[in-house]
Amino acid sequence: MEPLAHTPPPPYYAVIFTSQRTPEDATGYAAMAEEMARLAAEQPGFLGVESARDGDGIGITVSYWESADAIANWHRHARHQVAQRLGREKWYEAFELRVCRVERAYAFRRAGPST
Amino acid sequence: MEPLAHTPPPPYYAVIFTSQRTPEDATGYAAMAEEMARLAAEQPGFLGVESARDGDGIGITVSYWESADAIANWHRHARHQVAQRLGREKWYEAFELRVCRVERAYAFRRAGPST
Numbered sequence: 001m002e003p004l005a006h007t008p009p010p011p012y013y014a015v016i017f018t019s020q021r022t023p024e025d026a027t028g029y030a031a032m033a034e035e036m037a038r039l040a041a042e043q044p045g046f047l048g049v050e051s052a053r054d055g056d057g058i059g060i061t062v063s064y065w066e067s068a069d070a071i072a073n074w075h076r077h078a079r080h081q082v083a084q085r086l087g088r089e090k091w092y093e094a095f096e097l098r099v100c101r102v103e104r105a106y107a108f109r110r111a112g113p114s115t
Numbered sequence: 116m117e118p119l120a121h122t123p124p125p126p127y128y129a130v131i132f133t134s135q136r137t138p139e140d141a142t143g144y145a146a147m148a149e150e151m152a153r154l155a156a157e158q159p160g161f162l163g164v165e166s167a168r169d170g171d172g173i174g175i176t177v178s179y180w181e182s183a184d185a186i187a188n189w190h191r192h193a194r195h196q197v198a199q200r201l202g203r204e205k206w207y208e209a210f211e212l213r214v215c216r217v218e219r220a221y222a223f224r225r226a227g228p229s230t
Binding site: 003004005007010014016018020051053054055056058060062068088092093094095096097098099100101102104105106108 | 168
């Protein structure tokens with residue numbers, strides 16, 4: 001997976017998912033996270049995803065989508081519904097989910113050697 | 116700093132900043148990042164910020180704002196301009212900056228003990 005998502009010119013949509021993991025129960029989390037990443041990438045309207053998790057359990061995953069409908073479809077996906085339920089029951093202490101319309105974007109790539 | 120931002124009901128704005136750090140030059144980075152976090156929080160229209168950085172140098176910072184104007188003002192802030200220049204010159208291999216309008220939001224907080 002590319003670390004930074006290459007997205008088309010705006011407008012498009014983003015889902016910002018910020019989470020605090022539970023310290024206790026990681027059973028099945030990594031496998032499910034991997035399955036969801038693979039499955040999301042197969043959905044209609046998927047544009048890309050970026051993800052980072054700190055050592056202290058704070059994670060941010062931003063997925064990008066062509067439309068709000070594409071997001072709604074993925075939200076309702078049967079296997080994703082299972083993941084959402086397990087997330088609330090076991091894996092997350094707290095999370096914030098925000099659906100946004102991306103209006104402007106700017107990309108920077110270093111041209112020469114990074115000295 | 117609270118790990119998850121407590122934001123008001125939408126609509127409001129978000130700046131998604133995803134970055135890949137240079138491996139070589141971290142001089143002054145941590146101090147500047149701290150200064151920018153402190154300074155951003157003092158700006159009119161600032162609502163909150165969430166940040167995570169992986170071990171492999173991928174970072175995601177999402178800041179939340181009342182309006183697109185508040186974002187534009189912070190972008191033009193003299194000290195922030197210095198930080199942006201140094202970021203392009205020294206600290207970042209690549210980054211993506213996306214300005215979004217948050218349309219929907221959902222928060223989850225675990226009620227009982229997290230077993």
